[in-house]
Amino acid sequence: MSGLLHKLSVFLHRQMPTHAQLEGNRFTAPFARRQELFRFTRRSVPAGMAVGMFVGIFALIPGVQIVGAALMCVPFRGNIPLAAAVTFVSNPATTLLIILPLAVAIGNSFGYHADIATVNAMVKNGAGIDEWWHWLLSDTAPAVVIGLFIQSIIAAAVSYVLAVWFWRWWIGRKHRARRLRPAREATRSTPETPA
Numbered sequence: 001m002s003g004l005l006h007k008l009s010v011f012l013h014r015q016m017p018t019h020a021q022l023e024g025n026r027f028t029a030p031f032a033r034r035q036e037l038f039r040f041t042r043r044s045v046p047a048g049m050a051v052g053m054f055v056g057i058f059a060l061i062p063g064v065q066i067v068g069a070a071l072m073c074v075p076f077r078g079n080i081p082l083a084a085a086v087t088f089v090s091n092p093a094t095t096l097l098i099i100l101p102l103a104v105a106i107g108n109s110f111g112y113h114a115d116i117a118t119v120n121a122m123v124k125n126g127a128g129i130d131e132w133w134h135w136l137l138s139d140t141a142p143a144v145v146i147g148l149f150i151q152s153i154i155a156a157a158v159s160y161v162l163a164v165w166f167w168r169w170w171i172g173r174k175h176r177a178r179r180l181r182p183a184r185e186a187t188r189s190t191p192e193t194p195a
Contacts, residue, residue: 048079052086107143114143
């Protein structure tokens, strides 16, 4: 299993653009000059997680999610690569099975009368712009938008808190290991005296 994760990590690392490539692109150059947006720090990791979770759930348009997460990371000083990766929380399986039904349920609790079966039928049948426009003007659209917004705010807050907790746990573990290292090395280097 670790071999597969290592191969995936190497593959993803090869696919990522270098810093020089980002600085050479006119669209990404302003972001590439700000190093804090690409470093993993105790502030940028939780902010990147929260931004990625918010954009990943609220903006369900695949290409818009990564761009939106990158742009939102600038004022919040979040880690852009992490935020972009977290947006993949909303993939076709999670969107149809978890995110949209939960959004409709949340929206219906505000008095709307939305039906998720209509959305699923429109997606399966490849509905045209006219059908989506009628759907947009019905009760379903406000219910979904309100549900997505509330769901994304809660998910962003929970992911921020979990990222802060995990960061502290991980750094604390590293500090404890560093403090114990001299004691372990001292016990290994001292020869045992025969009795």
